[in-house]
Amino acid sequence: xxxxxxxxxxxxxxxxxxxxxxxxxxxxxxxxxxxxxxxxxxxxxxxxxxxxxxxxxxxxxxxxxxxxxxxxxxxxxxxxxxxxxxxxxxxxxxxxxxxxxxxxxxxxxxxxx
Amino acid sequence: xxxxxxxxxxxxxxxxxxxxxxxxxxxxxxxxxxxxxxxxxxxxxxxxxxxxxxxxxxxxxxxxxxxxxxxxxxxxxxxxxxxxxxxxxxxxxxxxxxxxxxxxxxxxxxxxxxx
Numbered sequence: 001x002x003x004x005x006x007x008x009x010x011x012x013x014x015x016x017x018x019x020x021x022x023x024x025x026x027x028x029x030x031x032x033x034x035x036x037x038x039x040x041x042x043x044x045x046x047x048x049x050x051x052x053x054x055x056x057x058x059x060x061x062x063x064x065x066x067x068x069x070x071x072x073x074x075x076x077x078x079x080x081x082x083x084x085x086x087x088x089x090x091x092x093x094x095x096x097x098x099x100x101x102x103x104x105x106x107x108x109x110x111x112x113x
Numbered sequence: 114x115x116x117x118x119x120x121x122x123x124x125x126x127x128x129x130x131x132x133x134x135x136x137x138x139x140x141x142x143x144x145x146x147x148x149x150x151x152x153x154x155x156x157x158x159x160x161x162x163x164x165x166x167x168x169x170x171x172x173x174x175x176x177x178x179x180x181x182x183x184x185x186x187x188x189x190x191x192x193x194x195x196x197x198x199x200x201x202x203x204x205x206x207x208x209x210x211x212x213x214x215x216x217x218x219x220x221x222x223x224x225x226x227x228x
Binding site: 031037043047056077093095100109 | 132146148150155156157158159163204206208214215216218221
């Protein structure tokens with residue numbers, strides 16, 4: 001299995017631009033999680049999905065952030081408009097409920113100038 | 114509220130020696146999962162080891178083992194025969210056992226391995 005796939009691996013953009021991060025979970029996994037990691041705040045859970053349905057988005061910092069999961073093999077996290085304080089590493093992780101272990105993708109390093 | 118505490122921001126170990134990273138947690142649940150993840154400079158989050166709370170036997174994975182003390186709510190990670198490639202941030206995590214299945218992560222311990 002290829003594991004969790006994220007794209008792009010690195011993104012540099014200017015303030016005000018739209019950013020879209022992509023994730024392909026491990027096939028068969030029914031939970032998908034989006035995290036943000038910064039030095040100041042550590043690992044934060046932004047939102048997670050179960051069977052493509054958003055379950056808890058209480059970690060999404062503000063309305064500029066949105067996430068979708070149109071099917072079992074694809075999810076996006078969008079920031080519009082982006083701000084310098086959004087600079088972070090964004091991780092996607094997936095898990096199979098029965099096993100409980102979350103497997104992380106390689107992350108997307110976002111820099112907003 | 115469930116919390117996970119890693120009280121050692123940084124640790125150092127000599128190559129080939131053994132080091133133990135500490136983790137404590139707070140929960141009122143009786144059945145849950147605990148994990149250790151490794152994050153090397155590449156930033157990839159790599160699962161090191163997991164422990165089911167209902168199992169009394171401590172989990173082991175090659176040079177990695179845990180000391181799980183359920184009553185004390187302690188979950189330490191022991192790395193034996195430390196290698197340069199073990200240098201990384203190590204995160205302890207607790208999985209909420211039902212409902213949300215969310216993880217609660219500790220703040221991490223940076224491990225340095227000295228040649």
